[in-house]
Amino acid sequence: xxxxxxxxxxxxxxxxxxxxxxxxxxxxNFNNFIEKGFPNKREENWxxxxxxxxxxxxxxxxxxxxxxxKPNKIDQSTFIAGLEHNKLIFVNGRIxxxxxxxxxxxxxxxxxxxxLEKPNNANNSLLFLNNAFVSKFFKLIVKKNYxxxxxxxxxxxxxxxxxxxxxxxxxxxxxxxNSSLKLIEFSNDKSTTNFININYNFDVQKNSILKxxxxxxxxxxxxxxxxxxxxxxxxxxxxxxxxxxxxxFIKNEINCNLNGKYASAFVNGVFLLNGSKxxxxxxxxxxxxxxxxxxxxxxxxLEDESKAVYQGKIFVDSKAQKTDGYQLSKAxxxxxxxxxxxxxxxxxxADDVKCSHGSSSGSLxxxxxxxxxxxxxxxxxxxxxxxxxxxxxxxEKITDSEIKNxxxxxxxxxx
Amino acid sequence: xxxxxNLKADIDSKxxxxxxxxxxxxxxxxxxxxxxxSGKSTLSNILSGKKGYKVSGEVLFENKNLFELETExxxxxxxxxxxxxxxEIPGVNTNIFLKTSLNAIRKANGEKExxxxxxxxxxxxxxxxxxxxxxxxxxxxxxxxxxGEKKKNEILQMSILNPxxxxxxxxxxxxxIDALKTVAAGVNSLRKNDNSFLIITHYQRLLDYIKPDYVHxxxxxxxxxxxxxxxxxxxxxxxxxxxx
Numbered sequence: 001x002x003x004x005x006x007x008x009x010x011x012x013x014x015x016x017x018x019x020x021x022x023x024x025x026x027x028x029n030f031n032n033f034i035e036k037g038f039p040n041k042r043e044e045n046w047x048x049x050x051x052x053x054x055x056x057x058x059x060x061x062x063x064x065x066x067x068x069x070k071p072n073k074i075d076q077s078t079f080i081a082g083l084e085h086n087k088l089i090f091v092n093g094r095i096x097x098x099x100x101x102x103x104x105x106x107x108x109x110x111x112x113x114x115x116l117e118k119p120n121n122a123n124n125s126l127l128f129l130n131n132a133f134v135s136k137f138f139k140l141i142v143k144k145n146y147x148x149x150x151x152x153x154x155x156x157x158x159x160x161x162x163x164x165x166x167x168x169x170x171x172x173x174x175x176x177x178n179s180s181l182k183l184i185e186f187s188n189d190k191s192t193t194n195f196i197n198i199n200y201n202f203d204v205q206k207n208s209i210l211k212x213x214x215x216x217x218x219x220x221x222x223x224x225x226x227x228x229x230x231x232x233x234x235x236x237x238x239x240x241x242x243x244x245x246x247x248x249f250i251k252n253e254i255n256c257n258l259n260g261k262y263a264s265a266f267v268n269g270v271f272l273l274n275g276s277k278x279x280x281x282x283x284x285x286x287x288x289x290x291x292x293x294x295x296x297x298x299x300x301x302l303e304d305e306s307k308a309v310y311q312g313k314i315f316v317d318s319k320a321q322k323t324d325g326y327q328l329s330k331a332x333x334x335x336x337x338x339x340x341x342x343x344x345x346x347x348x349x350a351d352d353v354k355c356s357h358g359s360s361s362g363s364l365x366x367x368x369x370x371x372x373x374x375x376x377x378x379x380x381x382x383x384x385x386x387x388x389x390x391x392x393x394x395x396e397k398i399t400d401s402e403i404k405n406x407x408x409x410x411x412x413x414x415x
Numbered sequence: 416x417x418x419x420x421n422l423k424a425d426i427d428s429k430x431x432x433x434x435x436x437x438x439x440x441x442x443x444x445x446x447x448x449x450x451x452x453s454g455k456s457t458l459s460n461i462l463s464g465k466k467g468y469k470v471s472g473e474v475l476f477e478n479k480n481l482f483e484l485e486t487e488x489x490x491x492x493x494x495x496x497x498x499x500x501x502x503e504i505p506g507v508n509t510n511i512f513l514k515t516s517l518n519a520i521r522k523a524n525g526e527k528e529x530x531x532x533x534x535x536x537x538x539x540x541x542x543x544x545x546x547x548x549x550x551x552x553x554x555x556x557x558x559x560x561x562x563g564e565k566k567k568n569e570i571l572q573m574s575i576l577n578p579x580x581x582x583x584x585x586x587x588x589x590x591x592i593d594a595l596k597t598v599a600a601g602v603n604s605l606r607k608n609d610n611s612f613l614i615i616t617h618y619q620r621l622l623d624y625i626k627p628d629y630v631h632x633x634x635x636x637x638x639x640x641x642x643x644x645x646x647x648x649x650x651x652x653x654x655x656x657x658x659x
Contacts (some may be wrong), residue, residue, distance in 0.1 A: 012636065181496065355626065366466075371502040374463045375516035377491035389506025389555070414511065 001062065002034060007309070008064035009132060015069075016135060025116045030132035036125035043123075048309040048341045049280045051126075054249050058223055059193045064166045064214050068094040068135055078157055078188040083406055085184070086152045092159060092191070093167035093291070095136065099154075106242040107146035111139040113173075126225050130168045130199045138259045139172040142179040142208075151182040151403065156198075158191035165194045172201045173210075175236075180209040182400055187220075187246065189220035204236040206260065210240045213403055217410055218246040219275075226252045234260030242269035242406060244279045244308075250279040253299045258285070258292035258320075267296040271331075272411070273306035280309035283327075287353075294324070299394045300331035300361075301387055302338035311343040312357070318349040325353070331361035332390060334383075388413055416441050416611050417462075417580055422472035423458055424636075431457045433636040435472070439580070442608040446622055447615050448647060449633030450655040455615045456499060458633075459584040461614075463496040465488050476580070490516075491523035493579030497569035497586050504556040509568070512556050513538060517575055541574045545601050562589035570601045577605070584612045587621040599624030621645035632658065 009030050013023060041050035055062065072091035079087075091099040114137050118330050142148065154171075175181055204210045213221060214226070224247050230238055244250050256265045287293040302309045314325040331340035344357040364386055372382035392413055398404035408414075417439040424432040432454045434568060434608040439445050449455050461468055464486035471654055476492060484492065504512070518528040529537065542549050547567050557565050566586055583602070587595055602612065602625050614625060622630070630646040631638045634655065640646065650658060 022590065033461075081472060094438040220426070278485050365502075368502050368504055370465050370486065371498065371504070372512075372516075374490055374498075375576070376487050376519040378485070378487045378519075381519065385507055385512070389504060392506045 004062070005034065005064055011065045012133060012135075015067075015352070019115070022116050026132050027188060029116075029128040033125055033128035033132055036128065038124055045282065045311075048343075049249070049251055049278065051251070054278070055195055055223060058221065058248060059164050059195060062164055062166055062195060064133055064164050066093055066135075072096055072159065072161075075157060075159065075188075078155065078186075080153060080184070080186060080406065083402065084150050086148070086150055087155065088152065089155045089157065090169065090184075091157045092162040093135075093165075093169060093196075094309045095138070102150040103148055104146065105108065107143045108148070109141040111141070112136045114139055124227065126197055127199060127227060129166070130170055130197050130227075133166065133168040134170045134199075135168075137170040137172075139174065141174045142176060142181050143395070144176040145178045146176075147180040148182065150342055151184055151400075153184045153186055156185065156187045156196075158189045158194065158196075158220075160190050160192070162191035164192075167196045169195055169196075169198045171199070172203070174203045175205055175208040175210055177205045177351070178207040178285075179205075182211045182403065183213070184403065185212070185214045187216040187224075188218055189222050189247065192221050194222045196222055198224070198226050200226070200228045202228070202230040202238070204230065204232045204238055206233045207235045208233075209237045209239075211400055211403075212241075213398070213407065214240070214242045214244075214252065215407070215410060216246045216250060217243055220246055221248045223247070223249040224251070226250070228252070228254045228263070230254065230256040232256065232258050232260060232263040233266065235262045236260065237264050237266075239266045239399060240268070241395075241407070242267075242281060243272070243393075243411065244269060245272040247279075248276070249278050251282065254281070254283045256283070256285050256294070258287050258294070259289060261289050264293040264295075266294070266397070267298075268394050269298045270394055271298070271300035271302070271308040271392055272391075273300070273308060274303040276305050278307040278309075280311070282309075282311040282317065285311045285325065287314070287316045287323040287325060289317070289320055291322045292320060292324075294326065296327035297394050297397060298329040299391055300329070300340055301334065301391065302331060302340060303334045305335070305337040307339040307341075308341075309341045310359075311345070313345040313347065314355055314357070316346075316348040316350050316353050316355065319353045321350050323350060323353040323355065325355040327357045330390070332387065333361060333363055384410045416477060417613075418473070418475040419474040420475075422461070422474060423470065423471040424461055425452075426467060428469075431468075431636055432461075435637050437631065437638065439613060440609050441611055442606075443629065444606065444612040444627045446627040446630045446647065447613065447633050447638075448617065448619070448630060448650055450617070451481075453633045454636045455633060459499075459582045459613075459615055462489075462582055463494060463605055469605065475534065481629055487519070488523075490576075490578075491520050495573050495576055495578035495581045497566075497573055497581065497583045498534075499584040499586075499588065501557050501565040501569050503558045503560075507556045508556060509556045510535075510538065510552045513552070513572065513575060516572070520576060538575060541571055544604065545567055545571050546597050547571050549551070563591060564593040566590055566591065567594065567598060570598050574601060574605060579609065580611050580613065581605070582615070584615050585617065586614075587616055587618065595621065596624060619651045622647045634658075
């Protein structure tokens with residue numbers, strides 16, 4: 001693979017028009033990646049998901065050079081219906097459309113000619129890979145006191161032309177003071193066996209609100225890694241909801257730094273997996289100052305031989321008195337070959353805090369099924385109603401009612 | 416309507432019911448009384464189709480072999496069990512559950528399913544008759560309900576589904592006297608020439624309000640004596656231990 005990497009990297013530099021400064025940074029990142037390679041289970045963070053093995057098992061002849069010179073057709077049928085929204089559309093990793101029809105143009109800004117920074121997480125080889133191979137790196141700025149009128153949907157569409165490629169995207173989002181954004185990331189994959197590596201950096205400034213809904217619901221054979229870095233200032237709110245269901249493998253890593261007093265972070269998620277799918281959510285919520293709050297709720301329904309992993313960490317700095325941190329995960333295993341791994345971690349250096357965690361997993365309650373069947377529902381209907389009820393609880397946490405209904409529809413949840 | 420002949424039931428190779436016989440005709444109300452562990456709940460579980468028992472003998476419901484029917488098919492044919500311990504089902508709205516249940520049964524019987532408006536009209540009326548707090552119907556099924564509310568909810572379901580054979584498994588336990596009267600009135604209002612009831616209870620108290628046609632005494636897995644309502648009073652005076 002190393003030979004291929006070198007050839008593809010040189011080809012990328014040759015065909016692109018990067019600044020001297022960026023080429024220098026890219027080379028550094030490239031060398032770092034060559035040295036470390038894909039993460040494997042010997043790293044604590046990756047012990048439940050050996051990415052190196054997963055990639056070599058699922059992707060034959062992975063190539064790292066992606067020709068972005070020609071535009072791709074946008075399949076409009078993938079658009080979310082019944083919701084007015086702004087659009088950023090990526091097809092096979094190439095930006096095809098930026099459309100902010102609903103917004104005041106002077107209050108948002110999009111930059112794409114940026115100087116790369118050294119990755120802030122020095123141990124993460126996938127960020128090295130991302131920085132080395134990312135072609136354009138975007139930044140969205142929402143100006144002070146501006147709230148987007150409609151949600152922004154980032155479409156990540158891949159079509160059947162994309163096979164066994166490594167796709168790297170990088171996106172920064174800055175919410176200036178007192179601003180807000182509802183961001184839906186919507187994946188639609190018709191491609192096969194690619195490795196998709198996406199890096200988001202959110203800077204949520206004073207009094208700002210970020211709502212981020214990540215929807216991956218279409219069955220596909222891609223392997224995906226998302227690194228979401230969130231930095232929050234005083235009195236800011238971040239709300240993340242993940243529907244992790246469609247791709248063969250996903251690891252969603254969320255690193256959230258609560259840097260300002262009264263900042264709060266909510267991470268809610270659902271794993272709905274079947275077949276041989278294997279998904280992970282790894283969170284690091286860092287309470288760094290007084291009076292911050294975090295809440296995490298993850299629910300899983302696993303079928304066939306699927307596997308889900310939730311590693312949730314709450315870190316409380318010695319300065320962060322009056323921290324309120326909570327996390328809970330619950331899993332329903334519909335088959336004895338499914339697997340759910342939970343690794344809750346609390347690392348607390350302050351003494352006046354309220355932190356709790358819990359995790360449970362098991363099969364559907366047979367007595368509840370009998371109760372429902374004795375009222376005329378067949379086994380399948382009874383099971384569906386129970387699962388519906390189990391999942392509804394976490395979907396109800398979504399604070400935007402329009403998007404909540406959209407997600408209920410996508411998940412075919414009733415009520 | 417219901418004919419049980421020589422029913423034997425084991426669980427984990429322990430005999431619970433043995434040589435159990437009972438016949439219930441349309442319109443009749445039968446009460447089965449017995450001490451703890453006599454097999455009362457096993458009987459109601461077997462009739463409604465709970466798995467995990469080894470059974471032999473014959474149970475016919477309207478001349479159909481009950482053992483060949485799945486739990487939900489028994490419900491479709493008109494068997495209803497009011498649970499001794501109704502289950503809490505988180506995340507499932509009570510109204511939606513009731514509507515799903517009613518329409519599943521109507522559909523199985525070739526009847527038109529009720530739409531939301533028709534259903535709400537029906538459920539409102541039934542809830543009012545049972546003095547059941549309507550607001551509770553918008554909550555998760557039995558979650559946060561008191562013991563009495565859970566039992567009332569069972570009777571509400573019964574009155575909405577309008578079954579042919581209702582089995583009440585210790586519906587009186589955990590009810591205060593007012594709730595007991597309301598529940599009994601609910602049951603009595605459903606008594607018709609073609610509806611039958613099997614009331615399972617420890618005490619004769621409930622039978623003060625729901626007059627049975629027959630009373631049976633169940634001990635060690637079989638009926639040891641049958642008679643009219645007076646048998647319940649006799650039991651109450653003597654106690655189970657001295658009854659033989």
